[in-house]
Amino acid sequence: MSGVSTITADDVAVAEVPVSFWTRSRKVGVGFLVAGALAAVIFGALATSETVRFTLSENASGAALKINGTVGAILFGVLAAVAGAVLIAMPGKKWFSWMLGVGVIGLILSFLCWQISAAPAGQNFMPLVNMVRGTFLLAVPLIFGALAGVLCERSGVVNVAIEGQLLMGAFAGALVGTMTGSAWAGLFAAALGGAFVSLLLAVFAIRYLVDQVVMGIVLNLFAVGLTGFLYERLMQTDQQKYNQPPHFGVWEIPLLKDIPVLGPALFRGNIFLYTALILVAVIHVALFRTRWGLRTRSVGEHPTAADTLGVRVLGLRYRNVLLAGVVAGIGGASYTLLLYSFTKNMIGGKGFIALAALIFGRWSPTGALLAALFFGFADQLGTYLSAINSVIPSQFTAMLPYLATIFAVAGLVGRVRAPAADGKPYIKG
Structure with a gap:
């Protein structure tokens, strides 16, 4: 009929409300990416080359997980940044909880490598x-x-x-x-x-x-x-x-x-x-x-x-x-x-x-x-x-x-x- 317009599928697609790029996952990912990079740079610069020991006992004796303070601060900061990058690249619920855990643990360990390596002599360990x-x-x-x-x-x-x-x-x-x-x-x-x-x-x-x-x-x-x-x-x-x-x-x-x-x-x-x-x-x-x-x-x-x-x-x-x-x-x-x-x-x-x-x-x-x-x-x-x-x-x-x-x-x-x-x-x- 003359004067009556029809709506096509293409028109509907154009009219759809676009999904926001900045989802919660990507926002958290950017946060971890920035925080991890800063941790690697700042904590890595402040940490010393003393060996950091995470002992499996209640004191300094016994088995322990060891890492160089500076290396650990940089490495774990980078790990947190990588977790942030994964959240940005692959947003959604599938990876969110896992990368959130990796990011938090990475930032904490980077911070601890700085703190423990800079502690007074004899206190460069954490009894787990x-x-x-x-x-x-x-x-x-x-x-x-x-x-x-x-x-x-x-x-x-x-x-x-x-x-x-x-x-x-x-x-x-x-x-x-x-x-x-x-x-x-x-x-x-x-x-x-x-x-x-x-x-x-x-x-x-x-x-x-x-x-x-x-x-x-x-x-x-x-x-x-x-x-x-x-x-x-x-x-x-x-x-x-x-x-x-x-x-x-x-x-x-x-x-x-x-x-x-x-x-x-x-x-x-x-x-x-x-x-x-x-x-x-x-x-x-x-x-x-x-x-x-x-x-x-x-x-x-x-x-x-x-x-x-x-x-x-x-x-x-x-x-x-x-x-x-x-x-x-x-x-x-x-x-x-x-x-x-x-x-x-x-x-x-x-x-x-x-x-x-x-x-x-x-x-x-x-x-x-x-x-x-x-x-x-x-x-x-x-x-x-x-x-x-x-x-x-x-x-x-x-x-x-x-x-x-x-x-x-x-x-x-x-x-x-x-x-x-x-x-x-x-x-x-």
Whole structure:
């Protein structure tokens, strides 16, 4: 018909929105390419020709992986740059995780070759057993805290109160453990302490529909104030009676404890480490392989649809939030029933790092475990650098776990999607 234009396939192809060249993979690749090149040049220039030793024991003796400091700093920097180049040339999910790991490890090793080679004489080594042991030890409360976040947020309740749950668990564990002389009694009290904070979160967020983020912050401040007040009134006045908790000992697993590096670090552990690893496996299986897990995920994604299918949305949220408090409370007890006595605000922001591990791990128990280990390694690395009198100021090394948190969440996590109903109150129709 005259005056009527037709649209051809070529016209449709031209009208299609072009896919952006600067995908997340390529952006991260450029970052690693630049960072790796700078590491090779800067760390290579600052490193010395001293032999760097990564020992497979707890000290300088025994077998070790050796490399020249300057060569190692340059080589590992180039490795990180190559990982970046691969991400630029072959963007996509297939290679992203692998190259991301190679890039991060390359940058860390390049930095360590500089630091260790420049250390005072006799300190040009890194004991891998101590590094791995310290990483797991420092990651334990983060694992518990992140699992508490998974249980809450998969149910649709934002848990910003992890810090307060850990702190209340640490305080209750120290107080009751000291008064009863039983570490097990302290552990039970710690679980109740974390559950108490979770109960307040559940009541105000689920029953009274208070903003969940605001409520979490308020509960953190409440826990700091309450434990600080009781610490000054009881524990400071009589440490022997109220703040000398018994500690759990080391539990060795025969045969496995003799595995190089991992054996002494992982299988000569404590009840908290083993419990944390078991809980990761149990919660992962329960969340993705059981009826409870299906209902929990449905409540976190679409509570109205779950309600129409007979799921008691509010009841399930109450139970899961309380369970999260128990898990976090046990994590808090790892501070006072393993190594230390209680001090004011001793968690020191680790609850927020656990929250970051939850996001970095994409609301998955296994992902949260890996993220917690990453942050635990950053913390242990700061301790190690201080021990070898690094040229890096101690104030900066103390910041490493928090800098790693910012770097991971802002730079590596990319776009993530929380459960759709997370933070949204549910009003039964």
